Amino acid sequence: MDLRTTDAPADAAERAAVDAVLGPPESGWFGGERTPLDGHVAIGGLSRARSLRHLLLPALHALQERMGWISPPALGYLCQRLDLPPAEAYGVASAYALFTFQPASPVVVHVCDDVACRAASGGDPTGALAGHAGNAGSGAAVTWQPSPCLGHCEHGSAALVQKSGALGGRASLAPFTSGDMDRLVALGADVELADLPVPLALVPQAGAEDTRLLRRVGQVDPASLDSYRAAGGYEALRRAIELGPAGVIAELVASKLLGRGGAAFPTGAKWEAVARNPVRPHYFVANADESEPGTFKDRVLLDHDPYALVEALTIAGLTTGAEKGFVYVRGEYPTGAGRLEHAAAEARARGLLGDNVMGSGLRFDLEVRRGAGAYIAGEETALFNSIEGLRPEPRNKPPYPVDRGLFQKPTGVNNVETLLSVLEVLTLGGAAYAEQGTPGSTGTRLFCLSGRVARPGLYEVAMGTPLRALLELAGGVAEGRPLRAVLLGGAAGSFVGPDDLDLPLSFEGAREAGATLGSGVVVALDDTVAVTDVVARVARFFRDESCGQCVPCRVGTQRQEEVLARLAAGRPLHSVDSELALLADLDAVLRDASICGLGQTASSLVTSALRRGLLDVPTGTGGTGGIGGIGSGGSGGASRNGSENGRDDR
Amino acid sequence: MTTVAPVALRRKVELTIDGEAVTAHEGTTVLEACRAAGIEVPTLCYLETLAPVNVCRVCVVEVEGSRALVPSCSRPVAPGMVVRTGTDRVRTSRRMVLELLASSVDLSTAGGDVHRWIEEYEAQPDRHGPAAGPTVRDGAHAGHHEAPEVGLAATVAQTVKRDNNQYVRDYAKCILCYKCVEACGEEAQNTFAIAVAGRGFDARISTEFDVGLPDSACVYCGNCIAVCPTGALMFVSEHDLRARDEWDEDRQTVTRTVCPYCGVGCNLELHVQDNRIVKVTSPLDHDVTSGNLCVKGRFGFEFAQGDGQ
Numbered sequence: 001m002d003l004r005t006t007d008a009p010a011d012a013a014e015r016a017a018v019d020a021v022l023g024p025p026e027s028g029w030f031g032g033e034r035t036p037l038d039g040h041v042a043i044g045g046l047s048r049a050r051s052l053r054h055l056l057l058p059a060l061h062a063l064q065e066r067m068g069w070i071s072p073p074a075l076g077y078l079c080q081r082l083d084l085p086p087a088e089a090y091g092v093a094s095a096y097a098l099f100t101f102q103p104a105s106p107v108v109v110h111v112c113d114d115v116a117c118r119a120a121s122g123g124d125p126t127g128a129l130a131g132h133a134g135n136a137g138s139g140a141a142v143t144w145q146p147s148p149c150l151g152h153c154e155h156g157s158a159a160l161v162q163k164s165g166a167l168g169g170r171a172s173l174a175p176f177t178s179g180d181m182d183r184l185v186a187l188g189a190d191v192e193l194a195d196l197p198v199p200l201a202l203v204p205q206a207g208a209e210d211t212r213l214l215r216r217v218g219q220v221d222p223a224s225l226d227s228y229r230a231a232g233g234y235e236a237l238r239r240a241i242e243l244g245p246a247g248v249i250a251e252l253v254a255s256k257l258l259g260r261g262g263a264a265f266p267t268g269a270k271w272e273a274v275a276r277n278p279v280r281p282h283y284f285v286a287n288a289d290e291s292e293p294g295t296f297k298d299r300v301l302l303d304h305d306p307y308a309l310v311e312a313l314t315i316a317g318l319t320t321g322a323e324k325g326f327v328y329v330r331g332e333y334p335t336g337a338g339r340l341e342h343a344a345a346e347a348r349a350r351g352l353l354g355d356n357v358m359g360s361g362l363r364f365d366l367e368v369r370r371g372a373g374a375y376i377a378g379e380e381t382a383l384f385n386s387i388e389g390l391r392p393e394p395r396n397k398p399p400y401p402v403d404r405g406l407f408q409k410p411t412g413v414n415n416v417e418t419l420l421s422v423l424e425v426l427t428l429g430g431a432a433y434a435e436q437g438t439p440g441s442t443g444t445r446l447f448c449l450s451g452r453v454a455r456p457g458l459y460e461v462a463m464g465t466p467l468r469a470l471l472e473l474a475g476g477v478a479e480g481r482p483l484r485a486v487l488l489g490g491a492a493g494s495f496v497g498p499d500d501l502d503l504p505l506s507f508e509g510a511r512e513a514g515a516t517l518g519s520g521v522v523v524a525l526d527d528t529v530a531v532t533d534v535v536a537r538v539a540r541f542f543r544d545e546s547c548g549q550c551v552p553c554r555v556g557t558q559r560q561e562e563v564l565a566r567l568a569a570g571r572p573l574h575s576v577d578s579e580l581a582l583l584a585d586l587d588a589v590l591r592d593a594s595i596c597g598l599g600q601t602a603s604s605l606v607t608s609a610l611r612r613g614l615l616d617v618p619t620g621t622g623g624t625g626g627i628g629g630i631g632s633g634g635s636g637g638a639s640r641n642g643s644e645n646g647r648d649d650r
Numbered sequence: 651m652t653t654v655a656p657v658a659l660r661r662k663v664e665l666t667i668d669g670e671a672v673t674a675h676e677g678t679t680v681l682e683a684c685r686a687a688g689i690e691v692p693t694l695c696y697l698e699t700l701a702p703v704n705v706c707r708v709c710v711v712e713v714e715g716s717r718a719l720v721p722s723c724s725r726p727v728a729p730g731m732v733v734r735t736g737t738d739r740v741r742t743s744r745r746m747v748l749e750l751l752a753s754s755v756d757l758s759t760a761g762g763d764v765h766r767w768i769e770e771y772e773a774q775p776d777r778h779g780p781a782a783g784p785t786v787r788d789g790a791h792a793g794h795h796e797a798p799e800v801g802l803a804a805t806v807a808q809t810v811k812r813d814n815n816q817y818v819r820d821y822a823k824c825i826l827c828y829k830c831v832e833a834c835g836e837e838a839q840n841t842f843a844i845a846v847a848g849r850g851f852d853a854r855i856s857t858e859f860d861v862g863l864p865d866s867a868c869v870y871c872g873n874c875i876a877v878c879p880t881g882a883l884m885f886v887s888e889h890d891l892r893a894r895d896e897w898d899e900d901r902q903t904v905t906r907t908v909c910p911y912c913g914v915g916c917n918l919e920l921h922v923q924d925n926r927i928v929k930v931t932s933p934l935d936h937d938v939t940s941g942n943l944c945v946k947g948r949f950g951f952e953f954a955q956g957d958g959q
Contacts, residue, residue: 001840004867072859085867086858088835091845094856097793101859148793373793374849391846396704396724544793548826548846548853550705552743555750558804558851559778566779569800573779582777589746592719592739593707600718 005076005086014074017066021059022052022081031080049083054407056082056389060093061331061370068108068164069100082389095391095547097373098162098331105139106189110147110160110332111176115487115537116294116521117149119451119529120156132181141188144181148375148541149293150174150332153450153523154202154457160332163193170334174199198335201300202457204474212424212444213417214460217304222339225346228307234352236426240315241360243426245275248319252422254430256442261287261415262492262518262597264507267422270412273402274320277410282322285387285406285413286313288329288336289371289378292490293541294521297446298416300458302329302336305420306343310366312419314347314357315426317364320412325366328383331373341368375545379596380413381405382547393549394596417446417520437463441506449474451523452481464509468501470522481526485614489518491538492601494608495531531614532568535606539564542602552589553599560586560603570618580617583610665731680722680733681709689735692744692767694751695827696723697877699940700837703828708747708767711735719743741771749773753781754805754851756823759881759892778803784822788860790852804851810889813862816870816949818889819855823882826853830874830883838942843867844874872948876931876941887928898923906933909947914938916947927951 010018019025025032029043059078063070070093079086093099117125126136126146136145144159152158152174159176161184163169171193173180184191205211206218221227228234240248252268259265274282286309290298301309313325329337344366347353353365369387371377377386381395384406405411414422421443425433434442441463447470450456454475461470467486477483483498494515496503503513510517525531539561548554563579563586566572572579587603594600609615660675667680667687674683679702684691695706704721713720714732719740722733734740748768751757752775757764768775782802798804811819828846835842843866847856857866875883884892891897902923909916917936921929930948934941 001842002867006865072861075858085842085845087845087856087866088842090856090858091847094847095792095849097791100791101789145794376849396721540797543850544795546850548848548850550707551747551750551825552707554826554851554853555754556746558754558798559750562779562798562800562803565798565800571801573777573801578777585742585746588739589707589743589750593710593743593747594718595704595707 001085003079003083003085005079006072008073008076010071010073010077013066014063014071015077017062018059018074018078018081021055021062025081030083031077046083049081052082053084053389054387056084056089056092057369057372057386060096060099061372064099064372065164065168065170066166068104068106068168069102071101084389092389092391095374096331096371097544099372104164105141105143106164107142107184107191108162109133109142109144109181109184110150110162111144111181112148112150112152112158113146113537114149114293114541115491115534116153116450116523117157118534118537119487119523119525120153120456122528123530123533125157128178129181132178133185139185142185147332148544149291149295151290151296151299151330152199153294153296153448155199156450156456158199160334161191161193161196163189163191165189167192167194169193170331171196172199172332172335173197201304202455203300203304204455204457205459211460213301213420213446214458216308217300217458220305220307222304222306223342225307225343225350225352228305232427233307234311234358236423237311237315237352237358239426240318241358241362245319245321248315248426249275251425251430255425255433257418257421257425257433258441258507259415260417260421260445260520262292262516267414267418270402270414271316271320274322274410274412277402279403279410280321281324281409282320283406283409283411284313284316284320284322284325285380285383285411286316286325286327286416286419287378287380287383287413288327288333288416289383290333290416290519291330291371291375291378291545292492292519292521293538294448294450294487294490294523295519296448296450297458297520299333299336301416301420302333302340306336306339307347308420308423309340309416310343310347310353312423313366314353314364315422316412316414316419317366318357318360318362322412323363323365325364326387326406327366327368328377328387329368329370330378331371337368337370344368374547375541376547376596376598379598382596383413384411391547393547394598396595415519438504438506438508440508445505445517445520447505447520447522449522449524451487452478452526452529453524454478461505464504464506466501467496467503467505467522470505471501471524474524477524477526481528483524484527484529485525485531485612487521487523487525487534487605489516490521491541492516492597492604493518493521494604495612495614497612530616531609532616535609535615536561536564536568538605542598546598546602550593550595550599552593553595553602556586556590556594556599557602560590560606564606567615567617572618576618580610583607663727663729663731665727665729665733667733668735674727676727678727680711680713680720680725680727680731683727684711684722684733684735691722691735692748692763693723694764694825694879695829697829697934699934700829700832700877703832705828706747706751706825708744710740710743712737712740745771745773749775749778751825753778753803755825755880756805756807756820757825757880759823759884761879764879781805781807784808787821787848787852787854788856790848790854792849792852795850795852806854811862812886812889814864814870815886816945817872817875818884818886819863820882820884820889821854823880824855825880825882826855827879829877829879830855833873833877833942834868838873838940839869839871841867841869841871843869870945870949871943872930872945873942875948876943885929887926891923891928897928902928909943911946911950916943918943918947920951926955
């Protein structure tokens with residue numbers, strides 16, 4: 001392969017940004033200064049250059065932060081450094097929302113307009129911004145653009161400020177008001193990210209004795225290892241070293257802990273499969289790419305309990321024989337990623353990471369990697385591709401990650417909440433852990449309450465707790481208004497009606513009700529919320545976040561958005577019935593033929609809303625609701641979203 | 651790299667396809683087993699000479715025990731596997747895949763099989779609404795898009811890219827099967843001039859920053875044209891004849907010969923209309939080329955036509 005890059009040289013700042021990640025270039029062959037000697041030596045070092053491909057994403061981040069965009073010469077220089085074809089690098093970079101390829105304003109404000117903020121504000125949260133900062137994309141020093149969920153749902157409004165330059169980077173703002181926008185516009189390019197207030201986490205149970213996963217939140221200093229250890233931190237690692245890998249796995253199996261990322265896979269079985277795999281090396285990945293709309297639990301844990309994740313991932317590494325771990329944090333969580341890096345550095349300095357973890361003679365270290373605005377990168381195999389510097393597209397399964405995961409090696413991957421639950425398993429003992437919750441769903445679970453509840457925030461309850469009790473914990477519906485529906489599980493979840501509040505929040509309870517706990521999202525919608533608008537936003541979300549690899553998802557999410565827009569406008573193409581039949585067919589092909597979980601659940605909420613009569617569908621030829629069409633189309637899994645419960649409570 | 655034992659040494663696997671007991675060699679795919687059993691399975695992104703990418707999903711089948719349908723092109727057969735290829739679920743998904751593509755992509759120059767499948771599976775592309783007009787798709791910002799005009803079906807319609815004398819790229823006809831990217835990359839040519847860029851409905855085949863082919867790494871081997879199933883990539887000669895409505899395969903002869911340029915021995919198929927070479931291909935099953943050629947074999951025929959001499 002002969003690289004062909006643009007003739008225009010990258011400027012000094014661009015080269016410095018790339019070199020800060022990759023180190024200085026080895027020779028003129030890899031983007032360095034050409035010397036006469038370069039013409040007389042055999043070219044070497046290609047495989048070394050290519051082995052750095054996993055640093056593509058960090059280097060792209062460096063360029064975006066320093067320059068505000070990624071220019072052709074800058075990408076060309078990066079490609080020379082990695083011996084990477086520019087077309088491939090562009091293909092990777094252009095799949096991420098946080099990278100841009102044209103000169104941009106030095107300050108870009110991404111404003112959340114997703115479901116939770118929409119429900120909280122009763123409409124489009126960006127609707128008022130035009131009067132303060134012009135239309136999206138306009139503005140010189142400061143521009144704004146709408147953004148999918150930023151993971152600060154408990155505040156009901158949020159923004160991510162992206163600034164370029166020597167002090168460039170990202171910072172979150174939540175809550176975010178039009179007054180904040182005014183201040184940003186007034187500051188212009190002079191805004192200092194470090195001066196922006198770090199968003200608080202709303203954790204109403206903070207400090208309560210009956211919490212486990214949340215017990216340190218707000219109680220320990222997230223920047224102090226001593227504070228974490230004083231609160232009992234690193235006792236679980238000590239216990240894990242005593243038990244050894246087989247002992248830890250036995251405790252996990254006894255605990256019956258199921259993964260909290262959405263798929264509910266038994267954690268003990270996963271760890272055992274990685275540990276037993278004879279192929280080396282092994283890797284372990286913490287999935288902190290939390291991007292499911294309405295979800296903010298991992299953000300709270302990263303921001304306020306980062307040492308716990310470092311400790312838990314260390315235990316995972318020692319147990320599964322992985323000497324290297326990665327934490328993949330979504331790019332929209334600058335605070336959490338920074339605190340995690342600080343925590344890891346401190347742990348490394350104190351011998352809790354590195355070549356001799358806690359004096360055990362065992363080796364483990366971890367790296368923090370940042371996403372760049374791609375929901376799909378939370379799918380575990382797309383996440384591996386993202387770390388490897390490939391396009392964040394899901395891989396075909398099998399093979400599964402325990403056999404061929406990161407860098408095609410056996411890999412364990414768990415959600416942040418699952419990993420923190422492992423600490424509790426080791427603290428309590430597997431059998432004692434299993435006594436909490438229900439027989440099928442042990443332990444406690446975090447739930448992200450947002451929308452129209454009186455006290456939004458992150459809550460922890462035992463598995464099996466009725467939805468009603470959880471809502472009461474949050475003070476019920478705000479202002480005592482009537483509950484219209486609860487969005488349970490996230491954009492890939494389903495709606496639950498006010499008559500179903502006895503639903504036990506356990507994996508089996510949700511499954512029996514045809515719902516899913518998903519990532520623990522509970523968005524309360526009262527009679528002020530336009531559900532049709534919320535569903536339309538979800539359809540737009542999937543259209544925007546599909547990786548585009550498979551036809552059902554790439555075109556199906558586009559068509560789904562179009563049908564909903566026609567129905568919302570009262571302009572069905574042929575008849576309402578035919579539109580509903582079309583939605584049913586889209587549901588069937590998305591669910592049955594998509595490659596990954598994104599496509600397979602992209603129609604869940606739409607289907608659920610139709611079933612429950614929550615969608616404003618034009619009356620006339622097809623009558624209201626038109627529930628009959630949904631779930632037909634010959635699909636074998638028509639009950640996935642529950643029984644035909646099409647009550648119209650409008 | 652995994653090594654595969656010679657076919658003769660491979661174990662046999664017994665499975666059931668549509669109720670019939672079938673035997674296949676270990677390591678073969680469900681698609682190959684279906685075809686060996688005489689069952690037609692439609693495919694779009696699959697090609698014998700490329701590693702399956704299983705992205706089009708038109709080849710899906712039902713496999714007992716799998717929650718979702720399974721892409722037959724990439725799933726290896728397994729002992730006791732129970733496969734169904736004609737169930738309502740399978741037919742619905744195949745119909746929808748064909749319908750979604752036909753409603754968003756210009757399939758006018760796609761192979762005849764595609765149009766037959768569209769009829770056989772009763773796909774109704776029209777029910778998605780009248781097609782929206784051409785748009786600029788290059789440079790779309792991932793994660794953002796303009797709301798579609800209510801009532802119109804978005805398409806990939808766009809201006810034809812014609813930036814060299816060898817071939818045109820009409821991405822309004824692109825179903826994003828990834829074959830050209832594979833052929834340009836590690837599956838054949840190792841040039842890597844193109845890749846998939848962007849995401850979702852805005853995903854597209856692109857050079858870096860959408861630069862024209864002369865500014866890209868393209869070496870004009872035309873191996874992307876050879877694998878393109880829809881005519882999105884086409885010889886300039888074919889494209890111009892079609893534009894003048896003079897392309898007529900009934901008037902064409904195909905002559906197989908050996909490339910005169912070097913000693914490798916690549917076989918060429920010269921497609922000749924009205925005594926002029928209008929296209930050059932190489933047989934997929936040729937043991938030297940597997941369908942691939944270099945720029946000389948693919949495009950170096952102008953001297954024979956005597957133009958501009």
